[in-house]
Amino acid sequence: MTQVHDHGGGVHSLRVPIPDNPLGHTLVYVVDTDRGPVLVDTGWDDPASWNALAEGLTACGTSVADLYGVIVTHHHPDHHGLSGRVREASGAWIAMHAADTAVVRRTREARPGQWLSYMAAKLAAAGAPEEHLAPLRTARPRALPGLSPALPDREIVPGDLLDLPGRRLRAVWTPGHTPGHVCLHLEEDHPAGLPGRGRLFSGDHLLPEITPHIGLYEDPDDTSVTDPLGDYLDSLERVGRLAPAEVLPAHQHGFTDAPARVRQLLLHHEERLNGLLALLSQPLTPWQLAERMEWNRPWQDIPCGSRNIAVSEAEAHLRRLVGLGRAEAVAGSDPVTYVAAS
Numbered sequence: 001m002t003q004v005h006d007h008g009g010g011v012h013s014l015r016v017p018i019p020d021n022p023l024g025h026t027l028v029y030v031v032d033t034d035r036g037p038v039l040v041d042t043g044w045d046d047p048a049s050w051n052a053l054a055e056g057l058t059a060c061g062t063s064v065a066d067l068y069g070v071i072v073t074h075h076h077p078d079h080h081g082l083s084g085r086v087r088e089a090s091g092a093w094i095a096m097h098a099a100d101t102a103v104v105r106r107t108r109e110a111r112p113g114q115w116l117s118y119m120a121a122k123l124a125a126a127g128a129p130e131e132h133l134a135p136l137r138t139a140r141p142r143a144l145p146g147l148s149p150a151l152p153d154r155e156i157v158p159g160d161l162l163d164l165p166g167r168r169l170r171a172v173w174t175p176g177h178t179p180g181h182v183c184l185h186l187e188e189d190h191p192a193g194l195p196g197r198g199r200l201f202s203g204d205h206l207l208p209e210i211t212p213h214i215g216l217y218e219d220p221d222d223t224s225v226t227d228p229l230g231d232y233l234d235s236l237e238r239v240g241r242l243a244p245a246e247v248l249p250a251h252q253h254g255f256t257d258a259p260a261r262v263r264q265l266l267l268h269h270e271e272r273l274n275g276l277l278a279l280l281s282q283p284l285t286p287w288q289l290a291e292r293m294e295w296n297r298p299w300q301d302i303p304c305g306s307r308n309i310a311v312s313e314a315e316a317h318l319r320r321l322v323g324l325g326r327a328e329a330v331a332g333s334d335p336v337t338y339v340a341a342s
Helices: 047-059 083-090 098-109 114-125 130-138 228-242 258-279 286-292 304-323
Strands: 004-006 011-017 025-031 038-040 069-071 093-097 154-156 169-173 182-186 199-203 246-249 327-329 338-340
Touching: 011 047, 025 047, 025 246, 069 083, 083 093, 093 098, 098 154, 114 130, 114 304, 130 304, 169 228, 199 228, 228 258, 228 304, 258 286, 258 304, 286 304, 304 327, 304 338
Parallel strands: 038 069, 069 093, 093 154, 199 246
Antiparallel strands: 004 011, 011 025, 025 038, 169 182, 182 199, 327 338
């Protein structure tokens, strides 16, 4: 498929590959400004990804060295991975929401093995069996992509216009997928005259055919009870009210009628919550709930790392149900189990 696509109005997208990932690629957007091109996300930190980014910029008539800035929708490595290398090659600034900058700083400062210990303890509390926990407890820390991400230079402030001379790009805070996820609203007439309010760079918040992962915000030092799914649902409704003419997501393809897609996703999550309540007719740990939830493949075929993500998503849904008073923890259970509220 074509690596570069011209969306009109000084906006292009580049397909930057994600190694060994079914998503295939991240759509990195190039936005022309009076001070030079600005990227929305950069892609995975990998030589093939870097080459695709550089070649795509050349096809757009520019280069990495010409870049003015990088706007990161969220801290995940398929979005933020190449930001540091772009900055080194161009002097471009990097902007990110403060909540995700805190995650980046914590990741950079974590001691070797700290994350493995934290995950093992968290999964044990969620009811994971010993055969799943043993490899985490004995694993030797090793370098992984995303464990030394670039610290941003600038803060994205929700509601503010970003520093893009000659353009009107406004930050919309959309927590859920990450605590500092932002969408970016290009408040300009659609170049093809489509009805609606400009265009929306939606990151992973709003995708045309898949739902983003909504798990717990992982912070070993934060004991507050967050509600990522509630954050996500609130953010969805806020984006739906924007009614952009077109949505330009970080994966898959652009699409129109954002309000309709928002309604689909709200219904999907309501149906999923109702399905989980039916499962909670008996007390279940988060691990047991994840085992029984519907995924894109049978539980026995889900690899270890993906099971950790699935359990986090089950816990996020449980928190939402508890917060709504529709489920409750069983007093005295260890590991804690949950049951539908009577």
